[in-house]
Amino acid sequence: SGVAKAADHDFRHQLTPELEAMLDGDASLSAKWEALTPLARNEWICWTLFAKQEATREKRRERLHEEILEGKKRPCCWPGCPHRRESARKFVDA
Numbered sequence: 001s002g003v004a005k006a007a008d009h010d011f012r013h014q015l016t017p018e019l020e021a022m023l024d025g026d027a028s029l030s031a032k033w034e035a036l037t038p039l040a041r042n043e044w045i046c047w048t049l050f051a052k053q054e055a056t057r058e059k060r061r062e063r064l065h066e067e068i069l070e071g072k073k074r075p076c077c078w079p080g081c082p083h084r085r086e087s088a089r090k091f092v093d094a
Helices: 017-024 027-035 038-050 054-069 086-092
Strands: none
Touching: 017 027, 017 038, 017 054, 027 054, 038 054
């Protein structure tokens, strides 16, 4: 599923097929994506994966596309990838 367990030594998420296709299909988006730090890219991937419903994940992918092209570095109002914090396990495993 691409989701790492909380406090894994390697909490980074793999690029999903949907995001990979989006990046492959838009050179401008791909260039801005590559300019982000690995941590920032991880935040975007996690934010899109963390939604429980596919409809929400789709909306988040659309926002990712728009907001990265606008120059945003991280998802708005996202506290960060919980998979890298042991204290967030209760939210991840719920």
